Amino acid sequence: VYELRPLPYAYGYPESGQTLINVTNGKLIRLLVNDQPFDMRYGTLYEHDRVLDLRAGVLTRQVHWRSPSGTTVRVRSTRLVSFTQRAVAAISYEVEPVDQPVKLVVQSELVANESLPDLGHDPRTAAALEAPLLGEETTTTDTGAVMVHHTRVSNLRVAAGMSHEVETSGTVRHFTDGGADVARLTVAAALRPGQRLRLVKYVAYGWSSQRSRPAVRDQVLAALAAASLTGWDGLLAEQRGFLEEFWSGADVAVEGDDQVQQAVRYGLFHILQAGARTERRPIPAKGLTGPGYDGHTFWDTEIFVVPVLTHTYPAACADALRWRCSTLPAAVGRAAQLGLPGGMFPWRTINGQECSGYWPAGTAALHVNADIAYAAAQYVLATGDVDFEQDTALPLLVTTARLWRGVGHYDAAGRFRIDGVTGPDEYSALGDNNVYTNLMAQANLAAAADAAERHRDAARRLEVDPAEVAAWRRAAADMAVPYDARLQVHPQHETFTEHAVWDFHRTRPEQYPLLLHFPYFELYRKQVVKQADLVLAIKLRPDAFTATQKARNVAYYEALTVRDSSLSAGTQAVLAAEVGHLELAHDYLSEAALMDLDDLQHNTRDGMHLAALAGTWTALVAGLGGMRLRGGQLCFHPRLPPGLHRLAFRVGFQARRLEVTVHPHHTTYQLLDGQSLSVRHAGARLRLTTTAVTRRNPVTPAGPAPEQPPGRVPARRRPVPRREGGSPT
Amino acid sequence: VYELRPLPYAYGYPESGQTLINVTNGKLIRLLVNDQPFDMRYGTLYEHDRVLDLRAGVLTRQVHWRSPSGTTVRVRSTRLVSFTQRAVAAISYEVEPVDQPVKLVVQSELVANESLPDLGHDPRTAAALEAPLLGEETTTTDTGAVMVHHTRVSNLRVAAGMSHEVETSGTVRHFTDGGADVARLTVAAALRPGQRLRLVKYVAYGWSSQRSRPAVRDQVLAALAAASLTGWDGLLAEQRGFLEEFWSGADVAVEGDDQVQQAVRYGLFHILQAGARTERRPIPAKGLTGPGYDGHTFWDTEIFVVPVLTHTYPAACADALRWRCSTLPAAVGRAAQLGLPGGMFPWRTINGQECSGYWPAGTAALHVNADIAYAAAQYVLATGDVDFEQDTALPLLVTTARLWRGVGHYDAAGRFRIDGVTGPDEYSALGDNNVYTNLMAQANLAAAADAAERHRDAARRLEVDPAEVAAWRRAAADMAVPYDARLQVHPQHETFTEHAVWDFHRTRPEQYPLLLHFPYFELYRKQVVKQADLVLAIKLRPDAFTATQKARNVAYYEALTVRDSSLSAGTQAVLAAEVGHLELAHDYLSEAALMDLDDLQHNTRDGMHLAALAGTWTALVAGLGGMRLRGGQLCFHPRLPPGLHRLAFRVGFQARRLEVTVHPHHTTYQLLDGQSLSVRHAGARLRLTTTAVTRRNPVTPAGPAPEQPPGRVPARRRPVPRREGGSPT
DSSP, X not given: OEEEEEOTXXXXXXXXXXXXXXXXXXXXXXXXXXXXEOOTTSSEEEEEEEEEEXXXXXXXXXXXXXXXXXXXXXXXXXXXXXXXXXXXXXXXXEEEESSSOEEEEEEEEEXXXXXXXXXXXXXXXXXXXXXOEEEEEEEEOSSEEEEEEEESSSOOEEEEEEEEEEEESSEEEEEEEEOSSEEEEEEEEEEOTTOOEEEEEEEEEEEESSSOHHHHHHHHHHHHHHHHHHHHHHHHHHHHHHHHHHHHHHOEEEXXXXXXXXXXXXXXXXXXXXXXXXXXXXXXXXXXXXXXGGGOBOTHIIIXXXXXXXXXXXXXXXXXXXXXXXXXXXHHHHHHHTTOSSOOOOSSBSSSSOOOOOGGGTTTOTHHHHHHHHHHHHHXXXXXOHHHIIIIIHHHHHHHHHHHHHHOEEOTTSOEEOOSBOOSOTTSOSBSSOHHHHHHHHHHHHHHHHHHHHSHHHHHHTTOOHHHHHHHHHHHHTBOOOOBTTTTBOOSSTTGGGSEEOOGGGOOGGGOSGGGTSOHHHHHHEEOBSSOSHHHHHHHOGGGXXXXXXXXXXXXXXXXXXXXXXXXXXXXXXHHHHTTOHHHHHHHHHHHHHHHHTTTTSOGGGOXXXXXXXXXXXXXXXXISOOXXXXXXXXXXXXXXXXXXXXXXXXXXXXXXXXXXEOSSEEEEEEEESSOEEEEETTEEEEEOSSOEEEEOOOOOOOSOOOOSTTOSOTTOOOOOOOTTOOOO | OEEEEEOTTOSSSOOEEEEEOOOOBOOOEEEEETTEEOOTTXXXXXXXXXXXXXXXXXXXXXXXXXXXXXXXXXXXXXXXEOSSSTTEEEEEEEEEESSSOEEEEEEEEEEOSOOOSOOOSOHHHHHHHSSOEEEEEEEEOSSEEEEEEEESSSOOEEEEEEEEEEEESSEEEEEEEEOSSEEEEEEEEEEOTTOOEEEEEEEEEEEESSSOXXXXXXXXXXHHHHHHHHHHHHHHHHHHHHHHHHHHHHOEEEESOXXXXXXXXXXXXHHHHHHTTOSSSOOXXXXXXXXXXXXXXXXXXXXXXXXXXXXXXXXXXXXXXXXXXXXXXXXXXXXXXXXXXXXXXXXSBSSSSOOOOOXXXXXXXXXXXXXXXXXXXHHHHHHOOHHHIXXXXXXXXXXXXXXXXXXXXXXXXXXXXXXXXXXXXXTSOSBSSOHHHHHHXXXXXXXXXXXXXXXXXXXXXXXXXXXXXXXXXXXXXXXXXXXXXXXXXXXXXXXXXXXXXXXXXXXXXXXXXXXXXXXXXXXXXEEOBSSOSHHHHHXXXXXXXXXXXXXXXXXXXXXXXXXXSTTHHHHHHHHHHHTTOHHHHHHHHHHHHHHHHTTTTSOGGGOOXXXXXXXXXXXXXIIISOOEEETTEEEEOOOOOTTOSEEEEEEEETTEEXXXXXXXXXXXXXXXXSXXXXXXXXXXXXXXXXXOEEEEOOOOOOOSOOOOSTTOSOTTOOOOOOOTTOOOX
């Protein structure tokens, strides 16, 4: 649910953007103990635990507290956002006196338009986002309420409802009241020690851009009725059942690094939460965990998050891509606005319309189109979902392939060039022939041609003819991929390696992230990399580089990459592993893993970094497991750094689930279900069945350890024993 | 006088800009004829003439009008802005009845905070610029008034005053009144036919960022007293005397094209007006003739306007550059803000602080620094002003040379590269090794080294040591100048000639100027040129190109240049002449000449295009006269297009004035005063004295006529007889 607001930094179109807003808050439960507010900042706190149970899917809080005036209570709350009932959240809230009789008042609320901490300096933004919900209706019942609001400009209707069950053996009274922005159930109870008050609160939400007030209101009431019928225990059981099914095909077990073990499961849980019930809506960069990035969805959803879902919860992956497909009209309109054929997906968006006003790092970052195409093609390879390929992947691939043909052109030497675009690294912009962009566009063109030939009738309905398919293949074949023969590396874009190298030695530690301390004018002119760009190209297009090129490129770009983006560490971990620097891979893995758990960037309050969480999984599975999808086949190249004793991961592939268990010297593969499957281990074919099979791990000879810019070694790099060929800095 | 306002499109700093505001209007004189307002939209207009007399320096208006109720009057006004009394303007206003007695009321006013037509959409801008003057004091006298205001944020104090002389043989009464924003002299008179009322209004202005209210007020009163003492006839005589002196050394006579004849004098007059009394303040792109470009000064002052003053009114040129020099602290601060050494002049400014919020076409257009250095060095060559060189040119040259050394770097091949900057052409941005920028930086570095060696003590005070001078010379010698060997042209910047050529055939006439109809994302990626860039480099650095290269480059860029900027035609005229396309030169000359007189861009109401006006002079003198300053020597290469019979121009050079008269087949040179001077005619040495000397004009063999993009032939290209080798399109 979003509101529209003027863009502060627009230069030309777009002039307005979308901003995620808070819907009506149904989490609020206030407690008064003998007239004193329950507030842990006062009184005495004997015990306080908050536990997120990844297996049960609930957040539990236990408090043992004495009020300033000396009354002691125990409070226990458990809450869940249901995976199985899409509109429903629920809270169980229990209070009991410890040593003396007590009078309790519990106020359980629905509150709209809660004040926001910071709306920035632009008075136009504040005007748009302060109290964005206009009240339409509040109805109270005996034990609950429902409220309907709508937004001013985006004109979305939002309904929220609550209903309660009150249980106690003590004396109790309750009543409800409500206004435009607050509705409340008040429960007053008198309890003796040994008695307790328990409140179960069901909360339900609904929204629509089209449906009427009664329709949206009744949808919420219906969801509440269904939740009540299921009951609290029923919701708990459904939640656990759903997660059991998920973990059975997605768990990753790590021995030797408890932090990473916790982080990868924590990350999978959040990615599942962000994607499981998305149902043809976008997965934002921070899921729905916070207001960061205005709730926008970027390319990192397709490149970092969706691939995890592809192998762990493919239905969510398909839905996220179906959402992209549903925004094709906006993409086609945007391309037409810029005078380009095909469709052009937005750099950042909620509803499919471009929300980036700084075009050199937004509109010009055309690779987002190839990234979406890549995710769709990978999903088809990983699942064999033919219907999806025809209905969703094909339109996405065709529309983006048309864009590339329009954006690129043939030079006099017959190379297909893509000039003046921005790659993933936001410390360069408007370069010619960005290698990442060109290689991803090449794959996009080829995948579009393949899909069009597999689905000739569907392609014809999209007005694809053989000449167009041939043109895509030709452009892919002639794609310019610059190479610096002198340095024997791929320049991130043409002329990049001729630029001055950033003066890292004169950059002080407090001047990172660089974008907050140096102008883009300086950053763009120099060799300095915010986040993996060329190195990400190696991960996604492993076929386009020789082993030697990979190693040289990794070494070259390691020395330039400052990781001012949370998107980078996971990718660097994968490539460090591939070229044999396993301890470095472990370090980057740790950094990605702890991004939010340790709040490394001091902004976790704005929401979780979903792509960094995904990066932990990717670093383990694609990095240490070496998993790639090449030629439609799963390939593994397992290896463990010295600190890890065992890595076991489960992934889905073509309607099967398989488990890979990596030990220091060997790896065991086993299908958990489904028909036998041909995979590759270190390049050699291997047929998997439900009987485990073990192979020795390959050894990758590593060159000298790559160096990072001064002060930019991975955040959690710990001292390790010096080994031959390695020179930890 | 300017106010500060938030920048609408800022991305990072700067966040606020300066905007020219209207000072108190002293021009207003209202007339009532028998109680009816004198308004030419009503009644009957028998005669109405407005004449700008370029020799007298006055604007005269004569009206013969019958009011709607049938009273006929003649009104004659003459006004001037004094060249000789810097704070003073004056108006003579005469009314006489024609055929019957009449009662007249004349209201002569000072008005502050007149409402502006359009303040744009940003409410913050409107808030800053609506009624920007806060009243401090209004004092009325028997025949006049003085008002003092100040601006809210920029805190400038502005005083305006008026005094009057009233003459009539009829009956007359007058009185004054005044408030915060309006002061008024009211004259009521009863006249018979044969009698007339004459009002002389003296207006004076003063402003200061520092001085007190009484000081600024009294300065205005003093200026009024001086003007009254001089009297109207005295002011007229001073004005004419000043202009006689100017025209005697600056006139340009053209036979065969009356429009161009009028335009070049008209342009010289406006340039003189903009520069003559600038006195260490900037010369804005539109002078003080209108609100266009917010009253900002850009690089075109130094590259297009100042060179005209250098040869026609050198004192103004020196003052404009002294203003630049006075803003060196701001330039040094701006460079430091961006982490660069030396100084960095703003792309657009009033007070020396950067006002461009769109950095790819502002901050990144570093060439402005070399442009200022160029103008300073040329001025020194043209005048031999050693004091100026030491006090003004040297600091400018040293500071900008330091910037170039910091911006550029040596690549592996030992070339000095300047990456990621924007040249004059605003349809490309952030390119590597823009040829214009690199050649101008090269000249800047060399000029700094030369000046530092000529003024060793002064250089030492600027902490210049021999090692730094040597480094400047080395960077200049190693400057990268890309060349496309395949096309045998210079690419505007590296890789430019590999970009797709703009699809001119699919661009409709109403889609020009392109920047209003296409995004920069598309423009920057393509070969399309808004305004002469590489071609301007040829004009300013003729030594850096062979004759063949010049011809090939002109042909190549003619086909790409759409002239969506008024800065382009004059330069294209010069180069068309140099490579032998004289009719094309004449066409571009006409376009530059008529920019404002014929309102070709439909925006003359925003103010005169000073650089286009200068372009007319440049096209005649540097284009047809072939005048260049090379090796400290004036060189000529005269040639006339078929339509012109004679071109005579006077220019100043090293304290001499000379006249050059070009005829179709020969040219006559003569010194008007001063010691003999060695110049070059078509490459051959020629010693000039006060005795005229005549030489045959050289003939430049022209290749095939260059083609412009479809629909972009010069605005005033008229049919000309087809000649051998020419193919007019």
